[in-house]
Amino acid sequence: MQKAGGKVYLIGAGPGAADLITVRGARILAQAEVVLHDALVTSDMLELCPQAVKISVGKRSGQRSAAQSHINEQILSCAQQYGIVVRLKGGDPMLFGRADEELVAMEQAGIRYAIVPGITTAVAAAASARQPLTKRGIARSVAFFTSSTAPGENADTRIPDCDTLIQYMGGKEATLTAQRLLGLGYAVDLPVIVIENCSRSNERILRLNLGDLEQGLSASEGPVLVMIGEAMRARKQPS
Structure with a gap:
């Protein structure tokens, strides 16, 4: 399948404090065109990407939040519209972050992606x-x-x-x-x-x-x- 033009970065935001994100994560955030972020991502963290379109996709344990299938669709849609897409997750995306479903969706759609770990x-x-x-x-x-x-x-x-x-x-x-x-x-x-x-x-x-x-x-x-x-x-x- 032909790969889409945009690239998606799954970035771990860390536990909450904005200065606990990795240097790599902060650098990519500063370049992002659109950021799809969890509910637990703080406003201080989002100040690291003032240039980006910000889309809240919920995902807070114990509360009603966006269905994972809908989040997957948003990621794919953004990858068709933007060059640098960030999926910003609390903690580390590879631990209790539902990353597998998002990776499968992107792989099936032929979308390029990279993963930036965060402090769990x-x-x-x-x-x-x-x-x-x-x-x-x-x-x-x-x-x-x-x-x-x-x-x-x-x-x-x-x-x-x-x-x-x-x-x-x-x-x-x-x-x-x-x-x-x-x-x-x-x-x-x-x-x-x-x-x-x-x-x-x-x-x-x-x-x-x-x-x-x-x-x-x-x-x-x-x-x-x-x-x-x-x-x-x-x-x-x-x-």
Whole structure:
């Protein structure tokens, strides 16, 4: 199939703060003619592309958003109209970013594309909490998982077998996750860190344990990441 004239860039915007996007991502944004962005992309981030036409395509977990098939159609349409098209996704496009569906659509249409990775929220959250995800002698493995599903899709109830567990979009599923872990024999006092709106001005960090998490989390106004494991235990501070 003959390739379309425009090129699409899938760019990871990172966890939220505009200065956490990669240099490559910012450079391409500054050249973009049109930007199709998720709901979680901040206004500060969009100031990096004042010259571009901006199209919000929703995609916020737990809320009504644009259907993925419609987003795919918008990407293909923009690639026929513009030379440099950016699909801007929160975090990293290759992790819980529905990138596969968009890549398939572009490949079937013969559209040229490139992928620019972004800082995934788990790494930024570990930095904000000053709590490494791995720790010598304690945590040698890390698993990223989510219980969030598309409408009509069955939730995956499996819990990864890893030293440090990172649950994306974990706010509403916090109680169920804790119950499953406790049912598997995890300790009630296992450390938990919950981060809401990671890297943003309204970031909130909560230090809990698995027993607390079982009681649920208060309603949040932004994305929530839950980090579970012995590596999350607070370090002893010098007296």
